[in-house]
Amino acid sequence: MLVLLPPSETKRAGGDGPPLSLDALSHRELDPVRKELLDELVELSADVEASRTALGLSPRQDDEIARNAAVWSSGTMPALHRYTGVLYDALDVSSLTGAAAARARARLAVGSALFGLLRAEDPVPAYRLSAGSTLPGRPTLAARWRPVLEPVLAALGTDELVVDLRSGSYAGLGRLPGAVTVTVLAQRPDGKRTVVSHHNKSHKGRLARLLAGTRAEPADAAGVAAIARRAGMTVERPAPTELEIVLPL
Template identity: 40%
Template sequence: MLILLPPSEGKTPATGGDAADWTALSFPALNSARAKVLDALGTVSAHEDALALLRVGASLSADVERNTRLHAEPAAPAHQVYSGVLYDALGYSTLTAAQRKKADESVLVISALWGAIGFADRVPAYRLSMGTALPDVGRLASFWKPLLDDALAAATEGHLLVDCRSSTYAAAWAPPAERTVAVNVFTEAGGVRKVVSHFAKHTRGELARHLLSRRGKAPQTPAQLRQAAAEKWAAELVEGTARKPHTLNIILPS
């Protein structure tokens, strides 16, 4: 089982230590593409209209300025740098040592800057969304899609893929549909379901934590994933097709 996560919008910068060692990152075949994105990001971030080009507000000016020196910025494991609702709910720091090891081996983060990284990979904090277009790179989801198809094929072969990404990051890579389960979250009241956003992030984080911390073997099939989710929530599985992944619907009380 592998768990696919989006990065968080907010990131926690490392307070000290060495810069990222690119040769140590997972999926080294992506390094040339990572360098191209990093160079384009640095150029855009140094522009006088950087905030507008990156579609962020003035409160994030320090984050954008940091983009200009990412080669030298201190790095920390991805599970520390990424923060926010989903990652708080996953609660990596409160997992046991064995569970953290499992997380390091099982969680992949699909990233606008790095393409894909492992949970223990050391990276600096940065500001870049998958929905952004960069000079000489273009729309990042389109840029990464063929590269991730090649880079992740062998690493994900034979694994059940639990897809907890948002739609923006799901656009960057479509894993094999027969082995992928996308996670949706709804509230239900009076027989009427509503899609939720904030609680979807929280619940996906909780699901990731549950899968990493529960006893027994990790789910190997979509049906086993539904059974695991049903240990905590009302859950249903919608079968996929040759092109469309399965869907795990978690239904929260209103």
């Protein structure tokens, strides 16, 4: 089983690993696009105003531009420790130990606007690039990633079950038909349901933690739902590869 996570806008600073080397990353077939984007980010960082526009930053976030300028030379850390925020707080991968930690390292991956696809231990620097960003004079990131990323994802999907927890914009960088997808819904007292936005990430992070550490090897969405239900989550399966986590409002 592979659990595909979204990245986060916020990233942990620093890193005591060596500077970025594409040779150290998984899925080397993605390296040509990775290198193009990395070099373009460095070049863009020389123009602060253009960087703010392309990356959707305010003047108070100019440190993000400095991170991009140093993306080839700054220290690295494993991808799962680089990303922060609500989902990664709920995942809390650092608290997993022993066999559960080993399973998490094997099962967790991150969809990235800059790197395409990262495995848990791939060493990466801090950077800023979102799925919705468009670098000046260049095609959209989806147009650049899909031709190379979708074959990689498709190959993974033939070998193991993929649970795709990415948000819409990141799923758009590389689609994977047949993956198990998860929606978080709130149910009102009258029975009506609405999509959860604010707490969506925390519940997906909790599910990711369950799937990362479990001894079970689910073969389909029903198996994933069973793991979640044993942990007390209310999960429904409206379609063969779709799951809904239902929360009382």
